[in-house]
Amino acid sequence: MTTATTTGAAFRLHGVRLGHPGNTVLRGLDLTVRPGEVLAVVGPSGCGKSTLLRTLAGLLPSRGGAVEQDGRPIGGPHADRALVFQEDALLPWRTALANVELPLAIRKEPKAERRRTATEWLGRVGLADHAHRLPHQLSGGQRQRVQLARALAARPRAVLMDEPFGALDAQTRAGMQDLLVDVLAGTGATVVFVTHDVDEALFLGDRVVLLAAGALLDVLDVPLRRERTADHSALRRRILSSL
Template sequence: MSTTTTLPVTTTRTGAELALHRAELGHAGVPPVLGELDLRVTPGEVLTVVGPSGCGKSTLLRTLAGLLPPLAGEATQDGQPIRRPGADRALVFQHDALLPWRTVRANIELPLAIRRVPRTERRRAAADWLDRVELSGHAGRLPHQLSGGQRQRVQLARALAGRPRAVLMDEPFGALDAHTRSGMQDLLVDILRDTGATVVFVTHDVDEALYLGDRIALLAAGQVLDVPHPRRRDAASATTALRRRILASL
């Protein structure tokens, strides 16, 4: 007998706590990319991660996603070891990874379909998210009929439609032009205000890290820095010294 799950669209969930405890990260058989790493991401926090190429940013995300086990130490969610991918943790890539044969609506519904949410509930959730990412008129289109920014909006909606407690984002806006990127950053801030999800956001863009993050992890320097709030694009005077410190770590 099959079971179904109903996910109310408007219910806010508490973000997950993600942590690494004396963790060595990398691939088996080669030296670790990151070693002796201790990190705690608090529930509902946006932690942005910056560092030079090859320092382990993507490796960190894949470990927290459950795709890459630590070589030593431990990765945990809410104090429990992360041993495999889970529905509570969504991963968002720079390239949208949408299924080209599924419509925009069907792509957004995918995580709910996997969890056997009833069709009527999936449709309602997809319609809600299409409205939130301002793509209500594109539900029946295929990914190749959308712009890059629109595809990233669909990917963001798909990631959040299943109401994950943590969202792991690997340079999701890196391929977008400056204007579209700015709009996606604002959209992400607005959406996360309502979801309560914990976010780990990898970026090469220092200004993006400062705008989005509650804290910034400098992987190469082994530091985590607080970001002044409230979040504002014109807060240059409050972040000048912090920006210089971040740039010096790259």
């Protein structure tokens, strides 16, 4: 399969205040997300990681400041941006193949074309032999593979991931991290990846954003990324001490 390369989305937040009426979780947020990068976001529970992701997705308006994609204000959800959650959110009555086809059907792509695309993506995530199984017939890791295939089959310019591997056991989680790196190769998509796991952030991220209650603490470049044997001990200690 040859993956169609897209131009990754660029995001810019300037002086942003995020949260709900009466509950501001982030203030004065200035952040740039570069086209095609994997930006990992870490921080303690309640610091605003998921709120940031939902604002970038267009599901939650900012309480102030500017939130832009490619220089234009984000006014709501868009097919350019795909969301991947910890819960797989697959439709239980649709097969794995039909779940992957769903965003393509919503776009009204021809049936034969969307079937071909969905079949290719299921193959790429290692589930070619499971295409006609229902979600309850799949393991947790397999369901997450279907969700990932569904997100990428629609050729988004940005993939926004909210702790997608958090419920998986350690071995399955490591396998999903490797799979994500593999399937993203050549797509050009920008990824914002929220996680509680510092090691996961250091493995996947080109940069790591540190959030604390109410504020952005730092944005760190990650050397030797995507290498399990890389020595990130100093950077890991720096992140953990900040959190």
